[in-house]
Amino acid sequence: MNILKKTIFSVLASLLIIGNVHASDKIKIGTEGAYPPWNSKDASGKLIGFEVELAYTLCRYIGKQCVIVEQDWDGMIPALIMRKFDAIMAGMSITDERKKAISFSQGYADEVASLAVMKGSDLEGMKTPAGIGLSSPNSDAKKALKTITAALAGKTVCTQSGTIHQNFLESGDVGKVNLRTYKTQDEVNLDLASGRCDVALAAAVAFSDYAEKSGKPVVLVGPTFSGGAFGNGVGVGIRQDDTELLKAFNKAIDKARKNGDISRIATKWFGFDASM
């Protein structure tokens, strides 16, 4: 009987503690911690990166304390909906598909996607413009897509699952490719280096970051991509019924942009001004 009482007491006590955490006034922000320089972890496991620093800045403007929690990319939106945290800042591009499930603040940063190969690949030296926009592609962009379609035929193309990059590869813009998807960008990089992937698609900075840190001869090929399947910049993901928080974030982003905070933090982490 005594044990039963103790069990009931400890369960109730832990429920109280859990309840307290929920009732706190802190904003919980989910991030992946595996997509440098957007968000990653240092050697000691501490979350770092552009979005981690920006999150603390935005929370200062909102006037609330922030807690940043780690969440695997593939469970990011479900975790937000299930209230594990209140906002997503994880390099998540604003797309129509995602807007069906969650709301987005205005964009705070944007950067382009690019294909990458290992040095010596026959895809090197593909003749395309430096960058193409897919929102309303012009004739140059259409020609470039045709060139890429031909180049990717029969190649294993790798990308992180549930990303704008996967959406693009499945959109049919570059034909039907032999697609392989991974849980994290780290794993894409590993298999690109090992030769299991002939070519990979991700944010251009994700590849340059990997090339720099690993010393592997990863080279970007083809044009940089933006617009269309690649969405309209990266914003804060927020539950659709959480309009208060959405307003607060939009205001905070306005302020941070006006004061030059976003530019400053972006330049620090990306090496160029990726703010928008």
Added chain:
Amino acid sequence: MDLELMINSLPKLLSAALITLKLLSVSLIIGLFIGLLFAILRLNKNIFVNKFAYGYSYVFRGTPLLVQIFIIYFGLGQIEYLRSTFLWVILKEPYWCAIIAFALNTGAYTSEILRSAFQTIKPGIIEAGKSLGISNKIIFYKIQIPIAIRQSLPAYGNEIILMMKGTSLASTVTIMDLTGVAKYIISTTFKPIEVFIVAGSIYLFMTFIIHNVIKFLEKKYSFN
């Protein structure tokens, strides 16, 4: 609950379940041979042979299957020398990496199951064979192995079910098995509960079939 999504995802998940079954059956067949071989090695009196077989089962039963898959897939992929050998033809494919990991893992468990089954055979049965003038070889193949297999059926049935669930780890090395496709559908619909309920039900159904087949075999080959 999004019932429509559950119904719509069912055909995709069912065809992915075929990949799961393929992974399972191929690795079980290879694993059974490995298991039988190592069970016999475990019964060998030679201490080196014995320790080698023990070491294999100790390592593969003592480490998580996920770690084994990662070492075989991502780990071996990092060794530059290996990539220039013929082995890379096999190791380049996620499918074969998963099969190798699953077969080695289930082989280790199977070897233990069969070893204990061999050891529970009553000495009287073997002695009876000997007294009838049957050669050691024939006693082993015609008496010991069949008894050991019958003896190990319940435990092996468990191993099949564990392995079936273990194949879900194939999705971590890009294979689109049942779990892989479920995750894919979730990545576009953001509704994990519905999709995982359907995927889980398919796993449960497969367990139900395996369980009943083993039960049937146990009855059919019962000693009484």
